[in-house]
Amino acid sequence: MQGLILTQVDGPVATIVLNRPERHNSLVPELLRDLLTALEKVADARAVVLAAEGRSFSTGGDVRAFAERDGDALRDYANELVGLLGETMLAIMRLPAPVIAAVHGMVTGGSLGLLLASDIVLIHPSVTIAPWYTTVGFAPDGGWTALLPYRIGASRAAVVQYTNTPIDAETAVAWGLATRVESDVRRAAAELARTIAGQRPGAVRATKRLINGDLDAIAARLDAEREAFVRQITTPEAREGMTAFLSRAAR
Template sequence: MTGRRELVRMAVAGGVATLTLARSERHNSLVPELLDDLLGHLGAIEGDDRVRAVVLAAEGRSFSTGGDVRAFHDQPAAALHGYACDLVGKLNRTILALMDLPQPVIARLQGPVTGGSLGLVLAADLVAAVPSAFIAPYYASVGFAPDGGWTAILPERVGVQRAREIQLLNRHVDAAEAHALGLVTEVVPADRLDARIAEWLAVLGGHVGSGMAAAKRRLMPDWRRAAYAAGLEAERRAFVAQVTRPEVRGGMARFLDRRAAG
């Protein structure tokens, strides 16, 4: 992290580690450096008995808009394959690291969650979202293959047909629907978001840490984790194979033009 701005900040207070995505000028979109920072903090938390719960939060209007399309587009053709391998590989490691934490993880969604950043939400134990938050894929419109658990984890949560419909129609899933689908624990007014998370943390703080860890472990048996890891690796391979296709370069350019136009 030396020599550059830290893209994920960590603060520990009262037994709670708060990890804040801090690339708000780019809607906290994912780049390798951000995931490096997040993985580093997760490694420190895992072995710290003082941390009893983790809150994953973000600055700005968006929780995270997934992989930075501009960063992909600006890669030289010869570097794109390696960049995609690096980014999606680190995203997969981050998702699994979040799932592996013995401490409960709360995701704080103050805004949209798109693309591969859904994996950070799928890895959380509890999710609080404001009413204006939504989840959306954007893969088909850009030309990317899905990553971040959109095919490896989401179908198990919401059903294959629902996952197919959302991705092929590039449909926005609003906070209320995400709650109905079980992807969000509770939809909370923006002015109550932090208070609600504090209430959850108070409940968690009254529990026995090893008991919570045992519950998490039994809910993530070896066979399920192995299935998730294999599915995420299959996503990585498919993403890398797809991203270098000529039509994807055009899809990225059109996506960026639409965003620039407003």
């Protein structure tokens, strides 16, 4: 039986694949813990590709998993999930090797954090990125406030989140959220990873550290997102939003 995360090492290049396609690779604690383990295992790689199976890269936190819980159980689950997502993002950024995200299909909610934490993002023309927070009634996580405003500008980040406006592939590149559009993102990511792996490894690692900057400051902003998410998740509007969202999804 295959796990939630698949890992392959080909010489100096490692590939990590999200493998929960029946649920659009939505994020649950088990998947994130397995992803953290995979990142530890590829620490010696010179370049890493992060990809996903199925129709979507990832649709963020599994709303059904939230809706099945209430009270303290819901708060504890939200705290664990968003905390693990923050840990995963920081692990990607702290990994010595550059991480190239090969993205296709839908990217919603907290799964944007996997793109924001990656060093390079290649996206398929089919990609749509959407927050859903103000629609479902959640507070943002996954770097939507901790990292996105610094990447695309505060005004753009605000409008997208306040109005739940999707970002298409061309816009993502124009705004600096992605590197370029590729019709075969897995192949393009693998080729780029091999090119990076052929460079001087010490220089590559130093470049990544300098580009990422102060990770402690990023960790603090991600922790603020976690606290806000946990506070908001048990409000009546979040419960109403989850019920409405799941009702639409069942049609």
